[in-house]
Amino acid sequence: MNILLLGKDGQVGWELQRALQPLGKVFALNRHSDASGLCGDLSNYDAIASLFKKTSPNIVVNAAAYTAVDKAESERTEADVINHLAVENLAKLCKNYQALLIHYSTDYVFDGSGDTPWLENDDSYPINYYGKSKRAGELVLEQTGVKFINLRTSWVYGTYGNNFIKTMLNLATSKTQLSVISDQVGAPTGASLIADVTAQVIRYYNLQSNARCQELHGHYHLAPTGSCSWFEYANFIFNNAKELGEVLTLEDVSAITTEQYPTPAKRPHNSRLNTQKLQTQFNLHLPHWQQGVTYVLKELIHGK
Numbered sequence: 001m002n003i004l005l006l007g008k009d010g011q012v013g014w015e016l017q018r019a020l021q022p023l024g025k026v027f028a029l030n031r032h033s034d035a036s037g038l039c040g041d042l043s044n045y046d047a048i049a050s051l052f053k054k055t056s057p058n059i060v061v062n063a064a065a066y067t068a069v070d071k072a073e074s075e076r077t078e079a080d081v082i083n084h085l086a087v088e089n090l091a092k093l094c095k096n097y098q099a100l101l102i103h104y105s106t107d108y109v110f111d112g113s114g115d116t117p118w119l120e121n122d123d124s125y126p127i128n129y130y131g132k133s134k135r136a137g138e139l140v141l142e143q144t145g146v147k148f149i150n151l152r153t154s155w156v157y158g159t160y161g162n163n164f165i166k167t168m169l170n171l172a173t174s175k176t177q178l179s180v181i182s183d184q185v186g187a188p189t190g191a192s193l194i195a196d197v198t199a200q201v202i203r204y205y206n207l208q209s210n211a212r213c214q215e216l217h218g219h220y221h222l223a224p225t226g227s228c229s230w231f232e233y234a235n236f237i238f239n240n241a242k243e244l245g246e247v248l249t250l251e252d253v254s255a256i257t258t259e260q261y262p263t264p265a266k267r268p269h270n271s272r273l274n275t276q277k278l279q280t281q282f283n284l285h286l287p288h289w290q291q292g293v294t295y296v297l298k299e300l301i302h303g304k
């Protein structure tokens with residue numbers, strides 16, 4: 001089986017490079033050309049077409065995306081090119097090659113109202129441009145008729161790349177006071193969990209009949225169990241970092257509202273995702289969010 005991995009150097013892409021290896025021959029690419037002349041720049045349609053020709057993928061895993069949420073408000077075209085138009089191009093190529101497209105999307109396709117975990121078929125009303133561009137990408141998956149599995153996830157972190165955990169650790173060792181938002185709730189999701197679940201999804205899919213595979217195509221929510229606010233998440237990081245021997249300068253952490261911390265892009269208050277469909281359809285168990293955060297904290301602090 002040939003697997004084409006795009007966006008190999010992002011948080012999720014990095015972990016996928018590891019997790020996909022036992023499944024088949026993996027062609028892992030970033031936007032630059034590799035030593036054999038393969039190039040995974042999503043905005044270069046000729047390069048992507050040539051990539052399909054040279055690798056004949058059975059599965060394409062697209063971990064590449066425009067993920068700068070605030071910048072997307074002023075860089076709408078750039079966000080749209082990668083999160084929408086490039087996905088359409090990929091979907092059409094996958095359809096021609098009869099390849100399964102595994103794609104990632106976000107809790108930001110929802111408006112964040114209420115406090116119930118979102119279901120896959122709940123109405124999508126994104127409140128920022130990043131969310132709109134990601135939703136446009138999801139719609140082209142549906143419209144092209146490609147075989148796809150779209151994993152919506154939330155609040156991604158990992159040992160590789162920039163994320164909330166690293167930002168909090170840096171601030172906790174350089175500042176004495178910090179304010180963190182307490183009225184946005186979601187589940188911090190490890191890039192390694194996303195990659196491992198992706199590998200399990202592919203393995204399960206490949207063992208099914210054509211009819212069952214048809215049933216499996218569609219949108220899924222992928223996040224650990226439990227939920228927290230950014231404020232609770234930050235305190236969990238600080239308490240664990242202290243237990244792991246990190247010396248913090250931080251003395252005071254206060255909770256603030258979204259209104260008190262204005263950003264160019266609006267953020268949803270309720271980012272909880274209901275993951276029952278993923279767990280049932282693929283026979284998976286998802287861990288509590290604290291498990292993965294603790295693991296990464298140990299890697300970051302003890303690995304220094």
Ligand code: NDP
Pocket residue numbers: 006007008009010011012013030031040041042043063064065066067082104105106107134152153154155156157161
């Ligand atoms: P990252 O920002 O860590 O990685 C995205 C990768 O996409 C980067 O390596 C980037 O490369 C690459 N990329 C951007 N433009 C192109 C292009 N034109 N061609 C090829 N590669 C390109 O994202 P994550 O790993 O965190 O996100 C993975 C998926 O999860 C995305 O679909 C994202 O929307 C989704 N998601 C992420 C969340 C988060 O909190 N991060 C939350 C919810 C969903 P370069 O560095 O060269 O720009």
